Amino acid sequence: MDLRRPDRLEALAAEYVAGTLRGGARRRFEALRRQMPEIDAAVRRWEQRLLPLAEAVPPEEPPLRVWRGIERRLWPAAAPAAPASRWLRAWQAAAGVLGVAVLALAVLLVQAPAPPVIVVLQGTGAAADFSGGFVAGIGGDGRSLVARPLQPVAMPTDRVLELWAVPPEGSGPPRSLGLLRADGPTVLSRDRLPATLLQGGAAALAVSVEPPGGSPTGTPTGPVVYAGALRL
Amino acid sequence: MPHAAPSPEDLAHWLARTALGDRAAFERLYEATCSRLFAVVLRIQRDRGLAEELLQEVYVTVWHSAGGFDAARSQPLTWLTAIARNRAIDSLRRAAVRPPSPAEELDADALPDDRPGPAELLQRALDRRLLGLCLEQLAPPQRQSIALAFYDGLSHAEIALHLREPLGTVKAWLRRSLQALRSCLDGGA
Numbered sequence: 001m002d003l004r005r006p007d008r009l010e011a012l013a014a015e016y017v018a019g020t021l022r023g024g025a026r027r028r029f030e031a032l033r034r035q036m037p038e039i040d041a042a043v044r045r046w047e048q049r050l051l052p053l054a055e056a057v058p059p060e061e062p063p064l065r066v067w068r069g070i071e072r073r074l075w076p077a078a079a080p081a082a083p084a085s086r087w088l089r090a091w092q093a094a095a096g097v098l099g100v101a102v103l104a105l106a107v108l109l110v111q112a113p114a115p116p117v118i119v120v121l122q123g124t125g126a127a128a129d130f131s132g133g134f135v136a137g138i139g140g141d142g143r144s145l146v147a148r149p150l151q152p153v154a155m156p157t158d159r160v161l162e163l164w165a166v167p168p169e170g171s172g173p174p175r176s177l178g179l180l181r182a183d184g185p186t187v188l189s190r191d192r193l194p195a196t197l198l199q200g201g202a203a204a205l206a207v208s209v210e211p212p213g214g215s216p217t218g219t220p221t222g223p224v225v226y227a228g229a230l231r232l
Numbered sequence: 233m234p235h236a237a238p239s240p241e242d243l244a245h246w247l248a249r250t251a252l253g254d255r256a257a258f259e260r261l262y263e264a265t266c267s268r269l270f271a272v273v274l275r276i277q278r279d280r281g282l283a284e285e286l287l288q289e290v291y292v293t294v295w296h297s298a299g300g301f302d303a304a305r306s307q308p309l310t311w312l313t314a315i316a317r318n319r320a321i322d323s324l325r326r327a328a329v330r331p332p333s334p335a336e337e338l339d340a341d342a343l344p345d346d347r348p349g350p351a352e353l354l355q356r357a358l359d360r361r362l363l364g365l366c367l368e369q370l371a372p373p374q375r376q377s378i379a380l381a382f383y384d385g386l387s388h389a390e391i392a393l394h395l396r397e398p399l400g401t402v403k404a405w406l407r408r409s410l411q412a413l414r415s416c417l418d419g420g421a
Contacts (some may be wrong), residue, residue: 014410017314019276019321020381020388026321044305049417051310052363053382054317056353057275059267062287066270067262069288074295075255126300159304166252174252211304221248224299 003032003039013042017050037128116140117198119205121147121228127209129154130225134180136163136205142198145177148185155182162210164220165194165202166227179214180207204229238264243308244301251299258298262291265309269316275347276320276385286323290316321385350379366416374409377402 003009015021016029033039121134136147147163155161161180167173175194180186194201208215209222243264249257269290274283293315301311354367354375367375373395380386380394392402 010414011407011410014414015406018378018381018406018410019317019385020391020406022321022324022387046414047310047314048307049363049413050382051313051317053354054268054272054313057268057271057383058348060271060274061267062270062284066266066284066287067259069284070262070291070295073288073292124299126297127302169253209302209304217245217248219248220251221244221303223302224251 003036009039009042013039013046014050016043017046034128040128117230119228119230121205121207121226124224124227126223127225130209134207134226134228136228138198140198142195143190143193145188145193145197146185147180147188149182152184153182158212159209159222160212160214161207161225162214162220163188164206164208164224165197166204166206167201168203173219174206175202176214176218177205179210198230202230238309240308243312244303247294247298247301247308247311248303250295251301258291258295261294265312266291268309269312272313272316273320275383276317277323282323283320286319287316290319293319324385324387350383351376353383354379363417366413369416370409370412373397374405377405378409378413381406 003012012021012029016026021029029039033043117138117140119136119138121136123130123133130153132150132153134147134149136145138145153161161182163177163180163186164174165177167175178186178188178192196202205228206220206224207226208220208224210220211222215221243261246257246261246264250261266287270283270287273286273290274280277283277286290312294312297315301308367378370378376395377391380391386394388399388403388406391397391406392399395402397405
C-alpha cells in the first residue's frame with residue numbers, strides 16, 4: 001500500500017469512505033490512518049463529501065432493547081447515577097485516594113508547609129497530532145500552578161490549548177484554569193485557581209484543543225488531548 | 233420519537249459532555265441520532281439482530297471516543313455516521329461475497345421488502361444541491377455503482393455480479409466516478 005503518492009492516498013481514502021475498500025486492505029488502511037495525519041485528513045474530506053448521501057435513508061427507530069443493551073455494556077452494575085468513562089473511573093480512583101490523603105495530611109501536617117503536587121498529563125490519543133505530555137506543578141498551598149510541555153507542541157495557528165480542573169464525579173462541571181502555552185511554561189495566576197484545588201476540588205487536570213480565546217461554551221469543545229489524575 | 237434533524241450545535245454539545253462522562257447528555261445524543269444511525273447500519277447489514285448488535289457497539293464506541301470529536305474539523309452527524317458505516321462494513325468481512333441478488337432485483341430496484349432501493353435513495357440525494365448536481369454529471373452505470381457501494385455496502389465483486397459487468401470495469405468506474413465527484417464538489421460547480 002504505497003501512500004506516498006498523493007493520488008494513491010486520495011483514491012484509497014475515497015474507496016474507504018465509499019465502502020469498497022475491504023478486508024485486509026481496509027484494516028491496513030485504518031492502521032496507517034492512526035499514524036499518518038495526512039491520511040486522516042483525506043478521509044475526513046471524503047466523509048464531508050460523501051456522507052451527506054446517508055441523509056436520504058429514511059430513519060428507522062431501533063427497539064428499546066438496543067438502548068438497554070448499551071446501558072448494560074457500559075454500566076454493568078446498572079447503578080443509574082454513575083457515569084463512568086475510562087478516564088472518570090481513573091479519576092474517581094484518584095479522588096478516593098485524594099480524600100484519604102487529605103485527611104491524613106490534615107492530621108499529620110498541621111504546621112509543616114505542604115510540598116508541591118506534581119501532575120503528569122499524558123496524551124489521551126484523542127487526536128493524532130498531540131504527542132508528549134505536560135507536567136503541572138501545583139504549590140502546596142494550592143495557590144499557584146506552573147504547567148510546561150515535555151516537548152513543544154506544534155499547534156495550528158487557529159487553535160489554542162486550554163487547561164481544565166476536573167472535579168470529582170458528581171460535583172459539578174470542569175472548570176477552566178486558563179490557556180496554556182504550547183512552547184514553554186505557563187504560570188497561572190493565583191485568582192484563576194479554585195481555592196479548593198487541592199482540597200478535593202479537582203480529581204484531575206485535562207487539556208483540550210479550543211478556538212482562539214478558549215472554549216466559548218465553558219466546557220471543553222475540542223478533543224481532550226492530555227489528562228492526568230491528581231495524586232498527593 | 234420525532235425525526236426532526238437535531239441541530240449540529242446540540243449534537244456537538246452533547247458529544248462534548250459525553251466525553252466528560254455525562255450520561256444524561258449521552259442519552260440525549262442517542263435519542264436524537266439512533267434512528268438515523270440504525271437506518272444506515274440496517275441498509276448495509278440486513279440481518280436485524282446483527283444490526284441491533286452493531287448499533288450497540290457503535291454507541292459504546294461513541295461513549296469511549298467522544299473525546300476525539302473535534303467540532304472544528306467534523307460535523308457531528310458526519311462523525312457519528314462514519315462510525316456507524318465503518319462498523320457495518322466491517323461486519324460484512326466474514327462473507328467475502330454475499331450471494332448474488334435474485335435476478336428480479338436487477339432492474340427497477342425491486343427489493344423483497346418495501347424499502348427504497350439504492351437508486352431511489354440516490355435520486356433523493358440528487359435533489360440536494362451541490363452533491364446532487366455533481367452526481368448527475370456521472371453516467372448512469374457509474375452512478376448506480378456508487379449507490380450500490382454506498383447505500384448497500386456492496387463490494388467491487390458484488391457490484392460486478394449485480395450489474396453483470398467485469399470486475400475490472402466496475403473498479404475503473406468507481407475510481408473515475410469518485411475522482412469526478414471530488415473535482416466537481418471541490419470546484420464548487
